Each structure stands twice: as structure tokens, then as C-alpha cells.
Amino acid sequence: MNKPQIHILFIFFIFTILAHSSERVSKIGYLSEVYSDLKYKNSRIALKIWIEDISKDAGINIDLLTYNKYTELVDDYTKGKIQILALNPYFYLLDTDKINDSTRVIWNLQKDTEKVLQKIYLVVNKESNINSFPDLINKKILINKNNYIGKIFLEKLYFENLKNNSTDFMSKVDLLEKGTVLLKTFFGKYDACIIDSYEYDVMMELNPALSKKLKILESSDYILNNHMILFNKNNHPKNMEIYNNTLNRFLKDTRKNHLFDLIKINKIRVLDPSDLDKLKKVFSEYKKLKKKYN
Amino acid sequence: MKSNLFVKFYVAILLVISLILIFYGMINISDQKKSSLKIMETQASIISKSIVLSNVEAILSNDNAIIIENSLEFLKENKLVKYLIFNKINGEKILIFNNKWLLKNELLPEYKILQTEENKYKILKGSIYNEEVFHYTYPIKISTYNWGWFHIGFSLDEYNKNIERIYNNFLYITLISFLFSVFFTFLFAKWLVRPILKLTQKTKDIAHGNYEEIPVMTGKDEIYELTHNFNLMVRYLKRTREEVEKSRNELETKVKIRTKELKELNRSLDKKVQEEVIRRQKQEKYLHERSKMAQMGEMLNNIAHQWRQPLSVITTVTSAVKLKKDLNLLKDQEFDENYKLVMENANYLTKTIDTFSKYTEDTYNVEHVSLNDVIRDLLVLNSDILKKNFIKINLDLPIESTNIETIPNSLSHVLFNILVNANNALSSKDNSFNKVINISLRKEDSKYFIDIEDNAGGINEKIIDKIFEPYFSTKYNSKGVGMGLYLSYDIVVNQLNGKISAKNCNNGAVFTIELPFSLKKY
Numbered sequence: 001m002n003k004p005q006i007h008i009l010f011i012f013f014i015f016t017i018l019a020h021s022s023e024r025v026s027k028i029g030y031l032s033e034v035y036s037d038l039k040y041k042n043s044r045i046a047l048k049i050w051i052e053d054i055s056k057d058a059g060i061n062i063d064l065l066t067y068n069k070y071t072e073l074v075d076d077y078t079k080g081k082i083q084i085l086a087l088n089p090y091f092y093l094l095d096t097d098k099i100n101d102s103t104r105v106i107w108n109l110q111k112d113t114e115k116v117l118q119k120i121y122l123v124v125n126k127e128s129n130i131n132s133f134p135d136l137i138n139k140k141i142l143i144n145k146n147n148y149i150g151k152i153f154l155e156k157l158y159f160e161n162l163k164n165n166s167t168d169f170m171s172k173v174d175l176l177e178k179g180t181v182l183l184k185t186f187f188g189k190y191d192a193c194i195i196d197s198y199e200y201d202v203m204m205e206l207n208p209a210l211s212k213k214l215k216i217l218e219s220s221d222y223i224l225n226n227h228m229i230l231f232n233k234n235n236h237p238k239n240m241e242i243y244n245n246t247l248n249r250f251l252k253d254t255r256k257n258h259l260f261d262l263i264k265i266n267k268i269r270v271l272d273p274s275d276l277d278k279l280k281k282v283f284s285e286y287k288k289l290k291k292k293y294n
Numbered sequence: 295m296k297s298n299l300f301v302k303f304y305v306a307i308l309l310v311i312s313l314i315l316i317f318y319g320m321i322n323i324s325d326q327k328k329s330s331l332k333i334m335e336t337q338a339s340i341i342s343k344s345i346v347l348s349n350v351e352a353i354l355s356n357d358n359a360i361i362i363e364n365s366l367e368f369l370k371e372n373k374l375v376k377y378l379i380f381n382k383i384n385g386e387k388i389l390i391f392n393n394k395w396l397l398k399n400e401l402l403p404e405y406k407i408l409q410t411e412e413n414k415y416k417i418l419k420g421s422i423y424n425e426e427v428f429h430y431t432y433p434i435k436i437s438t439y440n441w442g443w444f445h446i447g448f449s450l451d452e453y454n455k456n457i458e459r460i461y462n463n464f465l466y467i468t469l470i471s472f473l474f475s476v477f478f479t480f481l482f483a484k485w486l487v488r489p490i491l492k493l494t495q496k497t498k499d500i501a502h503g504n505y506e507e508i509p510v511m512t513g514k515d516e517i518y519e520l521t522h523n524f525n526l527m528v529r530y531l532k533r534t535r536e537e538v539e540k541s542r543n544e545l546e547t548k549v550k551i552r553t554k555e556l557k558e559l560n561r562s563l564d565k566k567v568q569e570e571v572i573r574r575q576k577q578e579k580y581l582h583e584r585s586k587m588a589q590m591g592e593m594l595n596n597i598a599h600q601w602r603q604p605l606s607v608i609t610t611v612t613s614a615v616k617l618k619k620d621l622n623l624l625k626d627q628e629f630d631e632n633y634k635l636v637m638e639n640a641n642y643l644t645k646t647i648d649t650f651s652k653y654t655e656d657t658y659n660v661e662h663v664s665l666n667d668v669i670r671d672l673l674v675l676n677s678d679i680l681k682k683n684f685i686k687i688n689l690d691l692p693i694e695s696t697n698i699e700t701i702p703n704s705l706s707h708v709l710f711n712i713l714v715n716a717n718n719a720l721s722s723k724d725n726s727f728n729k730v731i732n733i734s735l736r737k738e739d740s741k742y743f744i745d746i747e748d749n750a751g752g753i754n755e756k757i758i759d760k761i762f763e764p765y766f767s768t769k770y771n772s773k774g775v776g777m778g779l780y781l782s783y784d785i786v787v788n789q790l791n792g793k794i795s796a797k798n799c800n801n802g803a804v805f806t807i808e809l810p811f812s813l814k815k816y
Contacts, residue, residue, distance in 0.1 A: 183359030206366070207395050 029065045029073050029082035031091065070094070077232060078102040085230040089276070090148030092228055093283045099230065100273070104240060107229040108271035111198045116275055117225050119197035120153040122218035123182060128191035130217060133161040137169070139191035142184055145175040149224050149279070150194035152286050157218055159289035166294060186210055192217065196224055223279040228271065299490065304483040311475040319464045326460045330453055331428075335415050338430035338446055342413075345378065346434055346444055353380075353434065353441055358388060365390040374452060376427050379445035380434075381409065389422060405429070409443045417450065426450050489517040493524055505532040581777045589707065589778075592714055593675055597650055600678040604639035611636050649675055658701050658789070660813055665696040665735055665742055672709050673733075676717070683721045683729065690734035698742060699812040704789050708782040712746045712805045715778065719750035719802075744807040752798035761796060 065082060067073035074095050077085045080102070092099060108116060124130040128139060143150050154173065158166045174190070181193035182203045195203075197219075204210055231240060345368060346353070352360035358380075365378045369392035379401070380388040387398040401409075402421055408414040408431040415430045427447035434441040496508050507525040611632045618624035649671050673680075673687060680687060713731070720729040732747040753761060760766050762783040786794040786807055793808040 179360055180363050183362055184357075187358045189357065189359065206393065207397075209397065 027065055027082040027084075029067055029076060029084070030086040031067055031070055031073055031088075074099060077230070080232060080234040083232050083235050085232070087228050087230060088146065088148060089225050089228055089279065090152070092230075092276075093280065096280065102233055103230045104233045104235055105231045106271040106273070107231075107268055108225050108275070109227040109229065110267040110269065111196075111226055113266045115198070115222065116269070116271070117222040117279075119222055120150055120220040120224055121195050121197060121200050121216045122154065122157065122192060123185060123195055123200065123214050124192040124217045125185050125188060125190070126213055126215055127188065130191060133157055133218065136192055136217075137162075140189075141173045141192045141194070142176055142181045142190040143173055143194040144181060145177050147194060147196075150196070152283060153220050154194050156282065156286045156289060159286075159293050164293060166290075182210070182214070186213055196226075220282070221278055223282055225271070225276070225279070229268075299494070300483060300487050303487050304479060307479045307483055308475060311479060312472060315468050315471055315475075319468055323457075323460055323464055327457060330456050330460075331415075334428050334448060334453060335413075335430065338415060338428065338448060339413060339432070341375070342430060342432035342444055342446055345446070346432065349380075350436065354436065358386070362388060362390055362395050366392070366395065374449045376423055376425070376447040376449055377445075378447075379405070379422075380442065381445065382442040383440060385442065391423075405431070405445060408445075409433070423447055428453065489521065493520065496524070496528075500528065500531065505535065582781055585777045585781055586707070589710055589714070592679075593650060593710070596676055596679045597646055599682060600646055600675075601643055604642050607639045608636050646674070652703070652706075658703055660699060661702055662697055662699055663702045665698050665744070665809075666691045668702055668705055669709065669733060669735065669744070672706060672713060676710070676713055680717060680731075683717060684725045685717060685720050685729040685731055688730060688732045690732065692735060692737065696735060696737070696742065698809060700809060701789055701813075704785045705809075708785050708790075708794070708807065709744070709746070711778045711782050712807075716746060716748040716750065716803075720748055723750065740811050742809045742811070744809070745804055746807075747799060747802060747804040749801035750803065751801065752803045753796065755798065758796060758798065762794070 065076075067076070070091055073082075073085070074091075076082050078098055078101065085099075085103075087099075110116060112118065122133075124136075128135075130136060130139060141154070143154065151170070151173070155166050155170055158164070158169050162169075176184070180199070180203065181190070182195050182200060184190050185193040200216075345365070349361050349364055352358070352364070361380055365380075365388075369375055369378065369390065373392070376391070378390045380390075381401055387401050389396040389398060404418060404420050405422075408416060408429065410431075411433055413430065413432055415428060417426055418429050419426045420429065428450055430446050430448065432444045432446070434444050492508060496506070499506065505528055507528050508521050615624060615629060615632050618628070652671075669689070669691065673689070716731050720727075720731070723729055728749070730749050732745070734745045734747075736743050736745070757766075761779050764777060764780040766780070783794050786792045786809075791810050791813055794805065795808075796803060796805050798804070
């Protein structure tokens with residue numbers, strides 16, 4: 001759906017927590033590349049005003065730091081210049097060890113209340129006569145621009161099935177800035193798409209007739225998490241306690257809880273690092289394959 | 295009367311106000327409904343335009359995915375919109391709800407009918423949504439290209455709440471207005487009716503003789519005129535009443551004078567009547583006495599006849615005894631027999647005299663007597679004259695007791711009178727004629743009936759109704775005075791509490807006397 005919106009709302013959510021937890025200046029860092037399309041929604045402005053009000057009431061200053069380069073963001077985080085890091089799992093995979101060394105705890109933002117992780121599906125239009133991955137050659141494939149893990153999943157499949165250089169194939173994959181890739185495939189604009197299992201299930205629920213025209217060609221294991229909030233080790237334990245308490249209060253507050261609906265996040269929980277083992281493995285295999293064929 | 299008029303005014307005005315309020319309310323509610331629908335139509339138009347504009351790129355590129363996605367987003371954020379429909383001409387129809395979306399080949403007629411070149415709306419409960427919605431249809435035209443129609447279904451919750459609020463407001467306003475009306479109408483009705491009630495009260499006062507005028511109110515309205523005219527009427531009535539009073543007084547004076555005169559006249563008349571009554575009573579007494587004397591004369595005549603034979607017997611026997619004594623031929627046995635004979639005749643004479651004296655006694659005492667005895671005594675007194683006239687008496691008296699409480703002397707007079715009349719009637723007949731008087735006594739219920747029937751030919755039917763009237767007699771130029779039957783009627787009816795009647799039978803007249811067992815009146 002509209003992921004940039006989710007991200008900015010998430011950040012504002014963190015602001016809220018901080019507003020209640022500390023009197024000192026807190027710095028939050030995020031990568032501009034990921035949130036480049038934030039200005040698209042009017043809700044951003046409204047929510048910003050809302051957060052400013054809260055900050056004003058709490059009597060604190062909140063710094064929102066935008067980074068253009070991933071390396072700078074990670075460096076500042078590891079150096080303790082920023083206390084909280086909002087990150088796409090893909091970037092976490094790029095420098096896992098370094099980030100883990102500076103991280104006290106990771107919060108996972110889930111769309112699904114039950115499942116911590118999602119599968120990744122390769123969905124094809126039945127009318128496109130795609131029965132196996134090689135049939136995708138010269139077919140129109142669509143993927144969300146920010147679905148970095150999805151791109152890895154697709155490219156890995158390519159390597160595994162065609163054992164060839166993926167540059168040409170991947171260059172033909174269209175990136176959708178906004179919108180639902182599944183519907184584009186359903187209506188025949190594209191022959192295939194990459195989508196996470198949660199979004200697929202939601203779309204099926206909205207119109208079960210989709211299954212008449214679509215089929216899942218390939219599916220990953222439960223590897224995908226949506227977004228992560230990383231708390232630097234330099235956050236005082238007391239502050240962490242305050243974050244946790246504030247989060248619990250927030251979750252119980254019906255009015256504030258409504259925000260979850262707005263940002264399409266249904267649950268926030270502490271992420272067990274082992275939950276990401278499968279993802280790390282997939283990424284590791286991908287890197288090996290990429291190195292081998294490209 | 296007072297309350298009725300007031301209540302009528304009050305209720306009438308209140309009704310009119312209530313009707314106006316209701317009428318106004320209905321119009322107002324209708325207008326408000328129309329306004330609400332107009333607002334909804336405007337909103338629907340703006341929203342439809344916005345949605346179409348935001349989807350124009352997708353519409354032009356035929357990108358249903360974008361349309362659905364945008365629509366789902368929109369529906370999620372706008373709970374008042376229940377569904378959206380994108381109907382492409384000759385294409386698929388996309389129905390989007392907040393929790394699902396569908397593709398249809400055809401829309402139902404109830405929706406298709408709204409698809410015209412103009413915006414249309416209708417409140418309907420269609421097959422695609424099970425609640426009433428405000429359904430708005432917007433034709434999608436891009437430049438000259440007619441893409442199709444956009445349908446949007448709005449929840450009527452707000453509209454219904456608005457209508458409910460309007461109804462509630464109307465109810466409150468109506469209630470408050472009604473309460474105000476109740477109060478002010480009361481005052482108004484009272485103010486309006488007060489002069490009329492005053493007039494009504496004044497008419498009552500006038501009816502009771504109080505001719506006071508009503509103070510004339512200010513203003514020149516109908517009430518003023520009514521009051522003014524009423525006062526004129528009061529003045530006229532007062533004047534008329536005074537004249538009537540004057541006439542009445544004069545009349546009363548005249549009536550008093552006349553009454554006095556009448557009283558004097560009455561007194562004079564009373565005196566004359568009393569004198570006349572006394573004179574009449576005297577006359578009647580005289581006639582009664584005369585009648586009685588006539589009866590006594592007749593009776594004496596009868597007695598004289600009756601005494602002749604016993605006196606002759608006594609004279610003859612005593613003369614014979616004297617002669618035989620002088621001749622020393624008188625034997626003791628013969629003397630005793632003659633003596634007995636003389637004594638029997640003397641006793642007979644004595645009895646006759648006793649009966650007569652009883653009859654002539656001027657006493658009218660109530661006594662218990664045997665009717666049989668009364669009748670027999672009567673026959674004793676008249677036996678001789680009846681024999682002389684060859685009249686046979688058939689006596690039919692009951693064996694049992696015939697005791698009665700009556701005035702025997704009065705009854706004897708009545709019976710004697712009737713018997714004498716029968717005797718007189720029969721005496722004119724030839725002696726060869728079988729003259730009969732039947733006297734019978736019978737008892738029926740608690741009454742005795744004495745029938746005295748002769749065979750003298752009866753009474754003329756023309757006069758039979760007048761025989762009991764005073765001074766009525768058939769014995770003109772003779773001894774009759776016409777008071778006998780009149781007095782008999784008077785005695786039977788007024789003294790003996792009985793009845794007397796006369797009728798003709800086969801050969802003569804029958805007089806019937808009806809007597810009660812007792813004179814006591816029950």
C-alpha cells in the first residue's frame with residue numbers, strides 16, 4: 001500500500017514516545033532515499049503539527065535528522081550521534097554486525113498481528129501462460145520501489161532457475177512508486193508481481209475473485225519483516241524502560257491506537273534477533289549467487 | 295354560560311394556533327428535508343468530481359487497479375460513503391465497498407435508470423447495499439469523451455440524524471410555542487370575551503331587575519357599539535319598566551277597588567244564597583213533613599180500615615156478652631172464649647198502633663234490625679188497603695238472618711212510599727185484574743237488594759229517568775206533590791248509603807233498593 005506514509009507516521013509515533021519520556025534533546029535518524037516521497041501526503045503536515053503540539057506540551061526539543069547516504073546514517077548511529085534509527089530491513093542486512101554492536105533493542109513494526117514475518121510471493125496472471133520461472137523471460141514484472149527484499153527474492157529466483165546474469169532481467173522489472181502491484185497484475189497491466197503474503201491475503205479478502213485470474217508461482221519462507229526501530233546502546237536503561245512503558249500506554253490508548261490503523265501497522269513488538277536468521281541466510285545465498293553470476 | 299363562551303373562544307384560538315404551528319412545522323420540515331438533500335447533493339457532486347479528478351489518469355489509462363486502490367483508500371477514510379461504482383460504457387462495472395470490491399458485467403436497472411447526461415440522485419435501498427443510502431450518479435465526461443458513470447452511495451445516518459434533530463427542534467419549538475400560546479391565548483381570550491361576559495352578566499342583572507348601565511369602553515369597535523346599543527336598550531327597558539310599573543300600580547288600585555266591590559257583592563250573594571238555602575231547607579222540610587203527613591194520612595186511613603173489623607168484633611162480642619149476662623145466659627166458658635176473642639182483637643189493635651207509632655216516631659237512629667221484620671211490619675200496616683184493592687202480595691224473603699245496620703224508620707218510609715205508589719198504580723186497574731206486588735229480598739256480596747215489582751204496566755219510558763227528581767209527579771190534580779220518590783232517593787243515597795233504581799219489567803215497574811250491611815263508610 002502506501003509505505004512512505006507508514007514510515008513518516010512511524011517516526012512521528014517515536015516522537016510521541018520521546019515527548020513523554022525525556023526532557024533532553026533526542027535525535028532520530030532516517031534515510032531520505034527511503035522516505036523521498038514523503039511530501040506526497042497531506043497527512044504528513046497534519047501529523048507534524050500534531051507532534052509539534054505534543055513536543056511543546058512536554059517542553060522538549062526533537063531533532064529529526066535526514067540522511068542522504070546510508071553509510072553516514074549508520075556511522076552516526078554507531079558513533080552514538082543518534083539515539084534511534086528507523087530502518088528498512090534491507091539496510092539492516094547490509095551492515096548487520098556493525099549495527100547490532102551499537103543496538104540495545106530492536107522493535108519490529110508488523111502489519112499482521114499474529115505473524116512476525118511475512119512470505120514473499122511471485123504472483124502471475126493466469127492468462128499470461130506462465131507455468132514456471134523461465135516463462136517470465138520477456139514478461140512484464142512489477143515490484144514496489146521500496147520492496148528491497150522482494151527484489152532480492154526475485155533476483156535470487158532468477159539465479160537459481162536460470163543460472164545466468166540477472167542484469168538484463170532485473171533492469172526490465174518495473175518499480176511501482178505507489179499502488180498495489182497485485183491489482184495491476186490482475187487487470188493485465190503486468191504479467192507478474194512480487195508481493196508480501198500479508199498484502200496478498202488482504203487483497204484476496206477484498207475480492208476473492210482475484211484467485212480466478214492470479215496464481216502464486218513462487219513463495220519464500222517466512223523471512224520478511226516490514227520495518228525496524230533500533231535503539232542505540234547509549235540510550236539509558238531508564239529511558240528504555242520509559243519507552244517500553246510509553247509504548248504499552250500507547251497501545252492501550254484507544255485514541256492513540258487509532259494511529260495504527262492510519263499507518264497500517266497492527267502490532268509493534270520487540271524483535272528477537274533469531275527471527276531474522278532465515279532472512280540473513282537468504283541474503284547471504286543471494287550475495288553468493290550474485291557474485292557467482294553477475 | 296360564562297365558562298362555555300370563554301372555553302369555546304379559548305379552545306378555538308388554541309386550535310387555530312396549533313394548526314398554524316403544525317402547518318408551519320410541516321412546511322418547515324419539508325423545506326429542511328429538501329435543504330438537507332440539496333446539501334447532500336452538493337456534497338455528493340463535489341466529492342464525485344474530486345474522486346473522478348483524482349482518478350482521471352487511471353480512467354484515461356484504463357487502470358482499474360489505481361481506481362480500486364484509490365477508492366479503497368477513500369472509503370477507508372470516509373465512513374459516510376458506503377460504496378463507489380465506476381461504470382464504464384461497454385466495459386466492466388467496478389463496485390467498491392470499504393471491505394471488498396467486485397467486478398460486474400451489468401448494473402441493475404434501479405441504478406442504470408439514474409445514468410443520464412445529468413447528475414441524478416435518489417434515496418434507495420438497492421440490491422448492492424442493504425441499507426437506505428443517498429445514491430448519486432455522476433456522468434464521467436473527459437473533454438468530449440463519455441467514459442461512463444460514477445456512482446456514490448452516501449450513508450443516510452447524518453441525514454437521518456439531521457432530520458431527527460429537525461423533528462426534535464420542531465417538537466420543542468412547537469411545545470414551547472404551544473405553552474406560550476396556552477398562556478397568551480388564555481389572556482387574549484379573556485380580554486376578548488370579557489366585554490361579552492360583562493354584557494351577559496348585565497343581562498342577568500336586568501333579568502333580576504337591576505337596570506344599571508355598563509360603563510362605555512374606549513374605542514369605536516363593535517364591542518363599543520354593542521355596549522352603547524345595550525345601554526340604549528337598558529334605558530328603553532328601564533323607561534318601559536317604569537311605565538309598566540306605573541300601569542301596574544294603577545291596575546292594582548283598580549283591582550283593589552273592584553275586589554272590594556266583588557267582596558261586598560260576594561258577601562251579599564252569600565247572604566242571599568244562605569237565605570235561599572235556609573228557605574229551601576225549610577221548604578224541603580215542609581215538603582218532607584207534608585209528604586210524611588200525607589203518608590201518615592194514608593197510613594191512618596189504612597189503620598182506620600184495619601181497626602174497623604176488630605172494633606166491630608169487639609163491639610159485637612161485648613154486646614153479646616152484655617146481653618147474655620143480662621139474660622143470665624152467659625156461661626163461664628163462653629165468657630172466657632169471648633174475653634179471649636176481645637183480647638186478641640185488642641192486642642191486634644195495640645200492635646197496629648205500636649207499628650204506626652213506630653212509623654210516626656221522628657227518630658232516625660241507626661239500629662240493627664231484621665230486614666224481614668221491617669218488610670213484614672210494612673205489610674201489616676198496609677194489609678187492609680191491599681186487600682181492599684184486591685192486591686196480592688208475593689213475599690220472597692230469605693230464611694236465614696237478614697240483620698242489617700241501618701236507619702229502620704227512614705227505610706220504612708222509603709218502602710212504604712214505593713208500596714203506596716204500587717198500590718196506587720194497581721188500584722186504578724179493574725178488580726178482575728190479577729193485581730200482584732212481588733217483594734223479594736236477596737243478598738249479594740255484602741249488600742242486600744230489595745226488589746218491589748208490580749204488574750201495573752210500568753212507568754212511561756219517557757219519564758222513567760225523571761221520577762227521582764223533586765216535584766215530579768204523574769198524579770196531577772190529585773193528591774200527589776211529586777216529592778215521594780225524590781225524598782226516597784235522598785234517604786237511600788244520603789242516609790242509608792245505598793242506591794235506588796227503577797226499571798220496567800214485563801208487566802210493570804221494579805224498584806230496587808241496594809243497601810249495605812253496615813252504614814260505616816270504608
